[in-house]
Amino acid sequence: MILAAGRGTRMGPLTESRPKPLIEVAGRPLIEHALALTEPLMPLTRVVNLHYRGAQIRAHLGDRVVYSEEPELLESGGGLRAALPLLGPAPCFVLNADAAWERQTALAELAATWDAERMDALLLLIPRANATGHPGKGDFDLAADGRITRGTGYIYPGAHITRTEGLAGIPEAAFSLNVLWDRMIAAGRLYGLVHHGGWVDVGQPGSLPLAEELLARV
Template identity: 55%
Template sequence: MPHAVMLFAAGFGTRMGALTADRPKPLIEVAGKPLLDHALELTTGLPTRVVNAHYRAEQVAAHLDRSGVVLSVEQPEILDTGGGLRHALPLLGPEPVYTLNTDAVWAGPNPLKLLAEAWDPARMDALLLCVPLPRAVGRKGAGDFTLQADGQLRWTGDHVYTGAQILKTELLDEVPEEVFSLRLLWQRMGNEGRLHGLDYPGHWADVGHPEGIVLAEEMLARNV
C-alpha cells in the first residue's frame, strides 16, 4: 500500500460563489469542520501527507501549521491535478501514491483503506474509487465512468469518480505541458487496460457547490 498521499486543495472554488471570496474552498466548514480536516482525518497514520495550495495559500499554510502535513505551494500559476502532483513528487517520493480531493465528504468505510486492499500493481497503473450516481449526494450531471465486470473503467457511465485513487506516477514525466490534468494519464492507462475502478459501498457528497454543504451535512446526520 502507498505510504504517501497528495490532497488537492489549490483550486479557486469558483462554483462556491461568495463563500470563497475571503477563504479557499478547503477551509469552508461542513458540520462544524473545514473540508480539509474532513479529508485529513481519512489519511491519519500515513507517514507522508502533502497538501497543495494556490488560491489564498497563506490561509492553508496557517491552518496546517504544526500539523506535520507538508504544503506544496503552486506559484505563479495553478498547475491542475497532473501538474500539481508532479510538482509535489519531490515531497511524495517515487512510489505509487494516494490522491484525495478535499471538496467531498464521506459516510462509510475509509476510502483509502478500501483502495489499499484492492490495489494490485501487477495489473493496475491506477485504481479509482467510484460511487454509483444514486449514492453520489449533491452530484450535478451524469457519471464519469462505466465500471466493467473485470474492474476496468471505460469513459462515461453511471459511476462518479470520488476523488480518491492510487496512482503510479512514472507517466507524469512524459507530459510536456506544465499545466495538465491527471485525465491525460488515465486515458493512456485506459487504452492499455490498466485503468481500474472500485465501487465505494457507502455514501459520498460533492461539496464543490454551495448546495452541497447542506446535502453533505444531512448525509452525515443520517449516517452517524
C-alpha cells in the first residue's frame, strides 16, 4: 500500500496544480522512488490510494499498480482500511510516497525481520541524527526486545508491515494509523527495526535540495 492521497499543503505552490507524489527529485517523481523500494520483493500487488489530483497519478503510473479511490480524504488508517478489498487479509507493507532513501532495502529489511507470532506491526525507524528534513522531535523509543513505545529517540520514516484486522474495530471513517499503533503498544505487539541508511522527509520545499544531495551520493 502506497499512501498518495493527501493534498501536500506544506509544499505550498508546488502542489497547487499537481499532487505531491509527482514532484520530481533527482529527475524522478517521488512516487517512483517509493515504487523502487518494492522492486527487491516483486512480484507484489501494489495498491496506491488516490484523492487529490489522483487522475494525474493514474495517468503517470498506468497499469503498473492498482488504485483505491477515496471520494474524501480518509487519512492513513482510513485509507488503508478502504483498500483492504484490494490488498487481501494478509499482513501488508505500508509506504509513504514523500521521502528519499539512500538505500533501496527498506522493505526487504522489514520482510526479513517480520515475525507474525510476536508482532502486530513492525515499523522501520530512523535515528534522529539520520532523519534529514524532518521537523519533529521524534516518534518512538525502542526497547532491547524490539518493542516500541511513544518517545523521541527515533523517527518513523513511513515504511512498515502491519496486520490489518484491528482496523475493523476503529469507528471513525477517517483516522491516522497512530490510533491502531496505540492499541498495539498497549498490547505489547508494536515492534521497531532500525534502518541505518540516509533518509530525507520531502514534506516541504526546503527538503528538495536535501533529497537531491542525498540521492547524488547513491
